[in-house]
Amino acid sequence: MRIVFLTDIHANREAFEACLADARRRGYDRMVLLGDFVGYGADPSWVVDVCARLVDDGATALLGNHDAAVFGSDEDMNSRAQAAIRWTRGKLDAAQTAWLKALPLSVREDDRLYVHANGWSPESWGYVTGPDEAERSMRKTDARATFCGHTHVPVIYHMSPARPAAPFVPVPDRPVPFLTSRCWLAVIGSVGQPRDGMAAACWAVYDTDTREIVYRRVPYDVDAAATKIRDAGLPTSLAERLYRGR
């Protein structure tokens, strides 16, 4: 079974459409959306509607911190994220907000854990930014493979039972096998706001038969997405960073 992972779409319609088209062209069996559908970008309503339809068709969707801020507190956010969330609230209707509110924090499926931020305490929104957090997350679950988003930086962590976790930066289009002898944590890169220095949108696919994960990068119309952000009156830095992928 080929499972497509899409995360941190952040209301970037152009990037999301490009990733969906790429995934459909390559083919897949199942889709998991790892959260942060909204925030930063200018198309929250469209993105939520499309994702709700994908879920109706069998996809799994998880709650991200930006999604939670739509119906909860935005006090912990930096000023740009906060401004974007306050703008987003006005763009979503009650049904869309209710859809976000109903999303789960984590989903377990066979030997896999799906979560937006981390496996030790999903609701804390703590970041997996290095081997220590990755190890903390992997030790907290008996899942062999954890799939998350949240940092916007693609990394794969691996850990054998008596050793610390170690990071690996995946090379786009090159499969990495998840050996059954160790635990794995895949941080999927962001669809709508990449921060690893590449502007191209990121998604990944995991094949449960071969146990291989492949990260994909898809160029998209950054100009259109950035223009909409500026036109919406959102902080201009949110538009600029799309070009740099930072």
Add this chain to the structure above:
Amino acid sequence: MHQDKFTPGQIIDGFRLEEEVHRGGMARLWRVTKPGEKRPMLMKIPFLGEGDDPSAIIGFEVEHMILPRLSGPHVPQCIAAGDFAVLPYLVMERIPGKSLEVRVRDAPLAPEQVAWMGGKIAGALGDVHRRHVIHFDIKPANIMFREDGPAVLLDYGLARHDELPDLLAEESDMPIGTAAYIAPEQVLGIRTDPRSDIFALGCVLYEMTTGRLPFGNPQSRTGMRRRLFQDPAPPRAVVPHCPLWLQEVILRCLEVDPDDRFQTAGQLAHALQNPDQVVLTDRAQRVRGPGFVDNVKSWWRGNDRKSGPVARVADRLDRAPIVMAALDLSADDHEAIHDAVRRQVRSLLKGDPAARFVCATVLKTSLVRIDERLDPSGQNIYLKRLVALKEWARPLDLGAESLSLHVLEGVDPAEVLLDYVRHNQVDHLVLGARGHSAMRRYLGSVSSQVAAQAPCTVTVVRARGTAESRDAEASADAEA
């Protein structure tokens, strides 16, 4: 898991265990068969029980990841891999014959034999490097030869694939490698440099040539570190009949600083296959180990070594390509195209200071009288061509160590060039498109055949404004 209970006749995932052929420290090897499978096969089963060396497990994981991703004549083909959760094993092609370890027992071997086998091993290493893998355990026991010639590199338990996680990166309590052959930077825990394999191959060439190990077989980290500041006795001090060029090649492989070694296995293969093109330096002249001052200097250098930024294997190969220019010197009226080829080569070499440049021309021999080498005026054509090549290359202003000149001979120039490119690891071939278009229409052009069939990048240069390029433009217009 009842790992110790393997018996002949036992079936594992359809493979029948026939006989245990080897039991090493990390794994056992069984000869296996399978109905419908004609290839000779080996099953490698690691020791994973309690109290077994945990590094055996990691080594097996590494091989489990890398071997199935490799193909080609220079690796044992991977046939099946067992699930770790049930029984980890690898079934691979069994290469018939003995490893180089058996042959080096007869060392010192003849220099020609060292060059011939060494060239094949370097060729295999170049191929593995191009597939993004650093072997990190090159030694005679891991080298075999197929019956039809190519060298095969075995055992990827210490290897690194630069598109996969390096499971051994965190396991740095002890240097990872085989003490007698390990490169200095490997002793320091650096696992990113393909030139470490060139050092190890240098140790193998040294052993083949002299019958001795250049740094002995140290059992401690301190012993292994000695190679950071102590040069080995030059091969000619051990076997005086060792040719100067072979000593030059071996000692260049064994340089402490990777920058001073051959930069790619392809360049090493080229040297071993073209001994007359090896530029001799003071390395060739050494008769005993360096004095105290040299040692101290090297020692500091060794201590100063730090882990640099991680470079991908492919990047390293890209920086030190073998670039070749092929010139048609059979007629005298192609100045324009020769100039254009030179301009192209110059711009190619500008970005790659570590490149090796090969400049060649083909001397067409007739099938009837092969060694008629005197032109009508009685001059030796071969020498004349060599002089012309040298003259052509002069404006490029390359040092002797990065330039080599070849007058190749054969009936079919395209075939001769292709053969050279295939056997000498050429990365980029530059040649001029020439020949009158009427002739080309009947005979086909050398450049198009070479461009179509060469295994490397080919740049076909046209000189704009010449009669030939106008012909080409005219025929393109006619077809459009």
